[in-house]
C-alpha cells in the first residue's frame with residue numbers, strides 16, 4: 001500500500017514521484033535569493049528516509065558529482081522509502097570556490113545552528129529541521145582541501161553496531177572511527193538520533209573517477225543494506241574494509257620543495273622514506289621518514305611547502321590485509337558493470 005505524501009517546504013511529493021524543492025535560505029546583497037535545493041525521491045513503498053549531502057564545504061566538489069550520478073542512476077527509480085539529495089549545501093562557498101561561508105564561518109562547525117542566528121547558523125538550522133530530523137540515516141560527502149587529496153574513506157563515530165555495519169557496507173577501502181567535532185553536522189545529527197557516514201575522497205575543486213565511482217557505488221550499497229533498493233545492479237564490495245581508530249600527520253620538517261614518494265592507499269612502515277625536501281638550489285636536502293606504520297589516507301599535491309605543513313595523513317594499521325589495497329579497489333571499480341561507457345568520460 002502506498003504511503004503518505006512527503007511534505008517539505010511548500011511541496012507535497014506523492015509516493016512514486018520525485019521533485020526538486022528549493023528552500024529559501026537568504027538573500028544576497030544584490031537581492032539574489034539563495035536556496036537550499038533538495039531533490040526528493042519518494043518511493044511508492046514505505047521505508048527509511050536517507051539523506052545524502054555534499055559541498056557543506058563549498059570547494060569540495062567531488063560530492064556534487066557523486067550526487068549528480070546518484071540522481072541519474074536507474075537504480076533509484078523504484079526505491080522503498082525516501083531519498084533526499086542535496087548536491088550543494090553551502091551555495092555561497094560553492095560559487096566562490098571556497099570552503100567557507102561569506103561571513104568566514106565554517107558551516108561544519110556551526111551545527112545545530114539557530115533560526116535567528118548568523119548566516120551559517122540559519123543554514124545549519126534549516127538543514128537540521130528540513131533534512132536531518134526527518135531522516136533515519138545520512139551520508140555526507142567531503143573531499144580533502146585544495147591541493148590535497150584523500151583516499152576514499154568512510155569516517156564514523158561508532159555509536160551503534162548498525163552504523164559500523166553500514167560503514168562496512170559502503171565498501172570504501174578504509175573505515176576510520178573518530179571522535180565528533182564540536183559544531184559538526186555529524187555531532188548535531190547524532191545528538192538527535194541520526195547517524196551519519198562521512199565519505200572523504202579526492203581533492204578540493206577537482207573531480208577524479210576513482211572517488212566518484214567509489215562514492216556512488218558506496219551510497220547504493222548502503223541503500224541496499226537499508227533495504228531501499230534490491231541487490232540488482234549494485235556491485236558487491238569484494239574486500240572487507242580496513243579499520244583504523246587513530247591517524248597521524250607527518251609534517252614538513254623544513255620549508256622548501258618536496259618530492260613525495262608515496263601515494264594514497266600505499267602502506268608505509270616505520271622509518272620508510274616518504275619524501276625529500278630541498279632548497280631551490282638543491283644544495284640542502286632533508287629526508288622525511290615515517291614515524292608510524294599504516295596506510296596513506298591523505299597527502300599534499302603541492303610540492304611547495306612551509307615548515308610545519310602537513311605532507312601525509314596516515315591511518316595507523318599495523319597489519320594491513322594485502323587484498324584491501326587501493327589497487328584492489330581500482331580493479332574492482334574497473335570491473336564494475338554498473339557504469340555505461342558514456343558515464344566515464
Ligand SMILES: [Zn+2]
Pocket residue numbers: 057060142143
Ligand atoms: Zn569537508
